[in-house]
Amino acid sequence: MPHEIGYTIDQLEVGMTRKFAKTITEADIVMFAGVSGDINSVHLNQxxxxKGMFGGxxxxxxxxxxxxxxCIANRLPGPGTVYLAQNLKFRAPVRPGDTVTATVSVRAIEHxxxxxSLETICxxxxxxxxxxxxxVLAPKIMK
Incomplete structure (x- = not known):
């Protein structure tokens, strides 16, 4: 059964995995463009x-x-976690209406x-x- 309030550093184990899924809507794309300032036509103009490389x-x-x-903030490790670093490789496009599932897995723990260290996949x-x-820095205690 998933732990719903997150994990402290001493509760984590290598191999633990949690997921977070969301369907990307038109509103999500428009709001992200507004917040980020990224108004590239590949996101906003059908x-x-x-005419571009993705055909839409x-x-x-x-x-x-x-x-x-x-997923990191809400599931693994969860509330109180502090992001230190992230690297990403974008492998394929996500289109409006797609449901993206983020999966986070514990690779290593430095107590x-x-x-x-977490493996991150969408x-x-x-x-x-x-x-x-x-x-990430995992919480030492839960509040």
Missing amino acids: KAAE RIAHGMLSAGLISA DKNRV DVDGKVVIEGEAL
Whole structure:
């Protein structure tokens, strides 16, 4: 049964995995464009995007990558976690209406430094769209 309030450093184990899924909507893309300032036509203009390499509009890569942050913040390790680093490789586009599933898995734990290395993957219907690694500080106590 998933732990719903997160984990402290001493509760984590290598191999633990949690997921967070969200369907990317038109509103998500428009709001992300407004917040980030990324108004590239590949995200916002269907006619212009049809002429590009993806043959249509795609969601911002960082919008999909944000689901990794949600999974880390809310699921593993969970509340109180501090992001230190993230690397990402964008493998395939995400389109409006796609459901992106972010999966976070514990790779290594440095108890003396309170650090956790995580494998981070986003997929759409089983196809990897983003892969990477994160380094976080896990909480020592839950509040």
